[in-house]
Amino acid sequence: MTKTAKCVFLIVLLAVVSLNIAGQTRTTVERYAAGHQQEILAEFLSLLSIPNVASDKPNIRRNAEQLRQMLGQRGFAAEVLETDVNPLVYGDLRVPGAQRTILWYAHYDGQPFDPKLWKQDSPFKPILRDGRMEDGAKEIPNFASLKTVPPGARVYARSASDDKAPIIALLAAIDALRASGQKPKSNVRVILDGEEEASSAGLISSLPKYRDKYRADMMLVLDGPVHSSGKPTLVFGGRGIATLEFTVFGPKFALHSGHYGNWVPNPAMDLIQLLGSMKDENGRALVEGFYDDVPPFTPEEKRILASVPDDPAELMQFFGISRTDKVGANLQEALQYPSLNVRGLRSAYIGSEARTIIPESATASIDIRLVKETEPDRMIRRVLDHIRKQGFTIVDKPPDDSIRAKNPRIVTVSSGSGGATFAGTKAYRTAMNDPSSVEVTNVMERTWNEKPVRIRTMGGTVPMAPFAETFGFPIISVPVVNFDNNQHSENENLRLENLWKAIVTFAALLSM
């Protein structure tokens, strides 16, 4: 053989061996998951049964204690880390001879909910359906006793997808490796956030205190759904977020709309005109400088963004919409820009409670999604400047008579989360050609025999920017749950097939 031929042979051999190893891991772990569905499910259901809204302190603590025990059972040095707010759960699993340490992140708190909207007794009494509820799937009674669940079955519960399933999958992956006499290749550090749905304040503020515990060579974030195509997915960045709440003030008390309509200004209409001035009919922000910090895409970036197999027609049909906002050429491009979203509106009453009044105030809650290039403070300043340019005076509390007497349009602006500052959560992004990015991509490709969908910046927010800034390590998200999981809404669910696959994915990443 020539030297070249030898080289090619070795490369091919290496590739075949790697594929085999990945293939072997996959087969072994799949077999393990299939044979242990009942116990994996039992641990999952037990965790889902503990209410986990961030403000519910006693139950948050119950979640943390249970998770600490679950890590301890797998040989982690596990502890509950106290923060200013909700506790974190931390586990450290040292692997003799490991060349590096990977920090795995997930969160155990869940979104607030309206129990009336759930089609089950409680979001914390998980039920199993034999498919998607919206498609008419039926409840499977007494499913806890099933040895294997039907394909397509889904667990309905708060945090089934967001974000308790990944925790269960990671632990099951470790169990699966162990059961086949293997162990992780890198040291495993796990950090479980107890306040992600309420800004991760504890995680972020604890960074200086627990810096040594978080130190690692790479961070893998287990949160969010896979791409809508259902393909294996990797995410290299997340948008940041800032929330704002505006209250516009009208007369000191609600007035009879007959006696004063056409003379006393209506604060709901003032708010409408203020918000209306912020966006055009194509959904593009009109706030000055809103998109200025985002550089144009390179041809390579445009190519990668276009390579994501989004199916806009299918998505639009699924969502029941027949037009889209026009911020980018496609969904992926749109997500590389900051967004401005009216998430809630309230003034006086509607429906049978409506009264013929000029309301005394009107309130809007707003979220601004940020990208890596858009600093929260600068974006908030732009919005506040815009508000002032519309003739509004911004005050920090409901106006007294003298403020009212001097200012024709008055608005309070708060952070929208009760806080006094507008800190916001920064965006982050790991380069897709970083060596770790390439390695993780390759592991995924070998495990699933297809290139993963690569998302440059996902639309949602995970509070990873301070970690990127502190440690400089690459941060890559490995979402595993089904796309149609009703995350953040009522009837959240997990397609169990995604759980079984997540166990394989995590086992492969633990083995790299």
Place this chain on the structure above:
Amino acid sequence: MTKTAKCVFLIVLLAVVSLNIAGQTRTTVERYAAGHQQEILAEFLSLLSIPNVASDKPNIRRNAEQLRQMLGQRGFAAEVLETDVNPLVYGDLRVPGAQRTILWYAHYDGQPFDPKLWKQDSPFKPILRDGRMEDGAKEIPNFASLKTVPPGARVYARSASDDKAPIIALLAAIDALRASGQKPKSNVRVILDGEEEASSAGLISSLPKYRDKYRADMMLVLDGPVHSSGKPTLVFGGRGIATLEFTVFGPKFALHSGHYGNWVPNPAMDLIQLLGSMKDENGRALVEGFYDDVPPFTPEEKRILASVPDDPAELMQFFGISRTDKVGANLQEALQYPSLNVRGLRSAYIGSEARTIIPESATASIDIRLVKETEPDRMIRRVLDHIRKQGFTIVDKPPDDSIRAKNPRIVTVSSGSGGATFAGTKAYRTAMNDPSSVEVTNVMERTWNEKPVRIRTMGGTVPMAPFAETFGFPIISVPVVNFDNNQHSENENLRLENLWKAIVTFAALLSM
């Protein structure tokens, strides 16, 4: 004397005699009222003690029965008139030799209430305060035994002002005339509405059935407060009203604002842009043709409107506003135009309940006040046309998939009161130079030695248009209660000085 001098002399003599007669009536009636405070108050308190929310059928009936008896005691042929809904109370008092018949209208039902907000045990356990509660006035205990009440005293109870005081005043006026050997000059027909605060449906639908009972030469409406200046007031018209509710639809279910913000359109923003297109920053409607039906004011009309002693600076300070809408040159002009008022807004959540979602829908409740020249149907059609011109498709129920697939902007429009039609309540207006208008104005001027405040069209709605259309008679409102009576709110009250004066006013009008 020359013929001219004779004529001037006779006119002056006539004026002096008229003034004397009016002055005499005033003195006589004032003396009667002062001497009979205890018994007038006793009858008033007894009536106020019967709960009168329109939906409280048993108590509505108790009110009706008591009122029938009260009319009967004054010699009226009195009866309870059944309607589709709450009963009316009707009384007919024939005066031998009378040249005409006047129909007096008032209502005996009251606004619903929230007992927690009342600063007394119950809105139906009247209490007396020695002034205005908001100014720190104290309760006067055991006031039922007082022979005369202190000046400035107020009765606090539901319907003290709106609208039981005028009923008591009218009956006391008849008593006062009788006590001095006089009697009304015109036949007196009284109609007491049991459902005014809930749309007067019974009164209106009973028009064909009781047409002969309602027939008269003039209608006097006893409802509403006097002008804020406290001066004697006459009102010659009322605005009509139509209510609409718009719901704009977004995605079929609320979506994560991170994952889809910048791509899935936000229905709250669509609603904002729709409503924002309807008015300019000065509060003028931008709906095509909205003001077209209202002819310009004649110089005389402008003069009369400007003569109303509104104090805009004082009103603005009272309401805590520092700008006004610019629909007319002043408040009175503004009330001669239709108005478009956002009375309620709702989309998803605000405050601590806010969630980072793109809402699935957004709703606004609207009231459109109408004037005589603006037909409800035509105005509603203009608003619907405007909505369509903004690119919205109007549908009559939440859209299904096929509607969603075809229409980029979808809105349901309902009547806002649960009804399927947009009928609305028409406005009415009696010409201020109609002979009856002039006569009533003169009686008021002679009685109180000052020109009454003349309101061309008041802002609020009373359902008198069908009476004007059916009988063609002039309709004039004679409001008598204090301006600051907390009508429609908690702690409704009547300043008793207004009751004593109302007795004089009504005695004078009974004597014309």
